[in-house]
Amino acid sequence: MPNTHPTPVRLEARDAPGQPPVTPELVELYQGFEEEMLIPLWYDIGNLMPFHPISKAAPHMWSWKNLIKLAEKAGEIVAVGRGGERRAIALANPTLGGRPYATPTLWAAIQYLCPEEVAPYHRHTQNAFRFVVEGEGVWTVVNSDPVPMRRGDFLPQGGWAWHAHQNPSQHSMAWIDGLDIPFQYEVEATFFEFGPEELDAKETPDVSRAEMLWGRAGLTPLNFVGPTPKSPLLAYRWEFTDAALRDQLQLEKAGHQVTVEPGHAAVRYTNPNNGLDVLPTIRTEFHRIAAGAETAPLKETGSSVFQVFDGTGTITVGDSLWNVERGDMFVVPSWVPFSVKSDAGQDGSDSGHLDLFRFSDSPILEKLDLARVEVEKN
Numbered sequence: 001m002p003n004t005h006p007t008p009v010r011l012e013a014r015d016a017p018g019q020p021p022v023t024p025e026l027v028e029l030y031q032g033f034e035e036e037m038l039i040p041l042w043y044d045i046g047n048l049m050p051f052h053p054i055s056k057a058a059p060h061m062w063s064w065k066n067l068i069k070l071a072e073k074a075g076e077i078v079a080v081g082r083g084g085e086r087r088a089i090a091l092a093n094p095t096l097g098g099r100p101y102a103t104p105t106l107w108a109a110i111q112y113l114c115p116e117e118v119a120p121y122h123r124h125t126q127n128a129f130r131f132v133v134e135g136e137g138v139w140t141v142v143n144s145d146p147v148p149m150r151r152g153d154f155l156p157q158g159g160w161a162w163h164a165h166q167n168p169s170q171h172s173m174a175w176i177d178g179l180d181i182p183f184q185y186e187v188e189a190t191f192f193e194f195g196p197e198e199l200d201a202k203e204t205p206d207v208s209r210a211e212m213l214w215g216r217a218g219l220t221p222l223n224f225v226g227p228t229p230k231s232p233l234l235a236y237r238w239e240f241t242d243a244a245l246r247d248q249l250q251l252e253k254a255g256h257q258v259t260v261e262p263g264h265a266a267v268r269y270t271n272p273n274n275g276l277d278v279l280p281t282i283r284t285e286f287h288r289i290a291a292g293a294e295t296a297p298l299k300e301t302g303s304s305v306f307q308v309f310d311g312t313g314t315i316t317v318g319d320s321l322w323n324v325e326r327g328d329m330f331v332v333p334s335w336v337p338f339s340v341k342s343d344a345g346q347d348g349s350d351s352g353h354l355d356l357f358r359f360s361d362s363p364i365l366e367k368l369d370l371a372r373v374e375v376e377k378n
């Protein structure tokens with residue numbers, strides 16, 4: 001809930017470097033400021049304008065084993081329907097004031113749908129996506145287009161599109177959601193509408209209409225030549241992502257310089273109708289770190305959330321170090337150094353790799369000319 005209670009200004013005349021001498025006149029001046037709701041810049045400039053970003057968010061890791069156990073329990077005791085809208089359980093960063101925010105700009109959740117359940121139609125200005133780390137059986141319906149969801153698929157859903165989810169299968173399914181809720185909340189730009197109670201598309205096709213139109217790289221249907229700010233392609237299938245990463249590593253082995261750094265293949269999900277990020281506020285990528293490979297520590301403005309798709313490895317974010325496995329999710333706050341080490345394969349061989357899905361607020365920072373990156377050379 002928004003805090004609508006006025007908070008008084010409290011200023012303490014204090015003897016500290018950069019502060020004016022404490023005198024009765026200063027105390028009186030500060031009282032005047034308090035009464036008029038004023039705060040002088042000299043009082044706390046260090047907090048307002050630090051020399052580099054100091055994130056309010058903490059590095060944090062959520063284990064999938066614990067997430068899925070709790071989501072299953074929620075499936076037993078919490079109904080899904082109008083009002084709550086979704087059985088989605090958000091990651092709450094430990095230093096963001098008990099809000100359901102993974103980072104200052106990004107919302108991330110595990111969502112769970114039981115057999116034969118429907119999460120009803122609605123729309124909102126928040127941009128969203130789904131990513132599937134395990135299972136299948138749910139169709140997300142976007143503007144009447146039913147889109148099947150399966151392991152490894154990435155499904156963007158731009159703001160203000162009508163959407164619902166239906167599970168006509170006989171087993172439960174979980175996936176993760178990412179949205180720009182905290183960002184839109186902060187800039188106060190959010191709108192929301194309930195949709196029709198009944199789904200208008202109960203079909204369960206193998207391929208969405210969006211994929212029929214947009215799913216062939218480099219071919220744009222003439223009737224829809226862009227640009228459009230949100231991707232019209234509603235599913236990016238695992239077989240393509242996997243093949244793209246496999247081929248990057250194979251080309252690298254053959255001596256071509258095609259990877260981000262040695263043993264580190266990566267792709268960005270892009271909007272086929274403008275070549276930019278799939279969503280105007282959220283960047284989404286998939287990274288594959290070959291067995292035994294390590295990434296150079298990286299600092300970036302803006303924040304990211306990762307989910308481990310496959311493999312095992314060690315993640316370092318600032319002073320935090322986690323051993324991760326399938327499904328684990330973690331946060332990289334702004335300007336905190338981040339690196340990944342993929343475990344060596346069985347018997348120290350190079351079979352196996354660490355696969356990471358990533359989303360970030362980079363499009364916002366880039367549009368505002370606030371993006372900065374620093375790579376520490378090993």
Ligand code: 1HN
Nearest residue numbers: 086088111124163177179181
């Ligand atoms: C929403 O519509 C979904 O459609 C997931 O699955 C999470 C969190 C807040 C508001 C709307 C979804 C959401 C959401």
